[in-house]
Amino acid sequence: MMGSSARSSARPDEPSAGGVPIIAVDCNGADLGPAEVLAGAALAVGEGARVLLFGPAGEMGIPLTLPGGERIEVVDAPVSIAKSADPVSAMRATPEASIVQAARAVAEGRAQALVCAGGTGAALAAGLFRIKRAKGIYRPALAIPLPVPNRPVTLLDVGANAQARREHLVQFAFMGAALASTVLGVERPRVGLLSNGEEAARGSRLVVETGEELAARARGSEALQFVGNVEGGDVVGGAADVIVTDGLTGNIALKLMEGVSQALLGAVRDAAMASTKAKLGGALLRPALREVRDQLDPEEQGGAYLLGLRSLGVIPHGRFTRNGFARAILRAQSGVRQDLVGRTQLALEQAGALREGADGPSSARAASLPQAR
Secondary structure, three states: OOOOOOOOOOOOOOOEEOOEEEEEEEOOOOOOOHHHHHHHHHHHHHOOOEEEEEEOHHHOOOOOEOOOOOEOEEEEOOOOOOOOOOHHHHHHHOOOOHHHHHHHHHHOOOOOEEEEOOOHHHHHHHHHHHHOEOOOOOOOEEEEEEOOOOOOEEEEOOOOOOOOOHHHHHHHHHHHHHHHHHOOOOOOOEEEEEOOOOOOOOOOHHHHHHHHHHHHHHOOOOOOEEEEEEOHHHHOOOOOOEEEOOHHHHHHHHHHHHHHHHHHHHHHHHHHOOOHHHHHHHHHHHHHHHHHHHHHOHHHHOOEEEEOEOOEEEEOOOOOOHHHHHHHHHHHHHHHHOOHHHHHHHHHHHOOOOOOOOOOOOOOOHHHOOOOO
């Protein structure tokens, strides 16, 4: 049976079962409720994932036993801080919150990655203060493979840091390149800085200074090749494999792209239903249009990768359905297997881009964290 006493075949105090990573999942905060996250977890487990769920056991639906007798463990954690306006204070004051317990499970080694269905701010706060930053990291970043047909493009930061300094963006560049290489299979990714012009002198002082440092660090680097500034249209135009910016700009760019793609798909659908002749043409185009729709679907990407912590995090959007949450869990599992955290750290070390001196979460104040989504 599912519930606080139900067990999966992998004990939570073991690092994995048969070499399969365990993914800690915060089920609170999803728009469709914790039962939808549970359903997504069941889909992921059906594809070979191992999960440890944290959420309100009484709201998670009928106890579920999968084919073969495998059962999913749910740790009863009804308290949610997903919508808190001050995620740092909420995390400190509410140790029983589901996201805090899930992050603690990762920090203690009972799970190897975190998936959070709630607010980005709460996930980042719990990650910083429980899992903690990786050695030499200034700030974690949210990186997302954009739903661009036939051309994977990684954008970061998309919401973890509304403000950023030069050294932060330099690290983001190597983080994004490691993600593109490890997860997307892009060899020596091309990295660009998002700006209002291609010329090296265009953009803010931050962009110009970051560009100068990245150009110097990229010389001879096997991790990436720096292609300079890229404009907004280049985000989906193939000018770079990885595009770097601050979290405010990146979040706006991401949501603008999502809104435009959905509006265009809606307009095509309406046009295809506008007349009998259009319906006949739409029927012929339906398979091709369905493929494009699937490629543009944000749920297929599984959400954003939280990079820069000692363990991997994946943050799906709260509006996702069970399919999106399943993708998020499977992406987290794949990232652990491919050692995304270790490869990111190695790329930063080889580039000399790690922070020197004391390390820890103390510099992350509430003002630097994104608010509830």
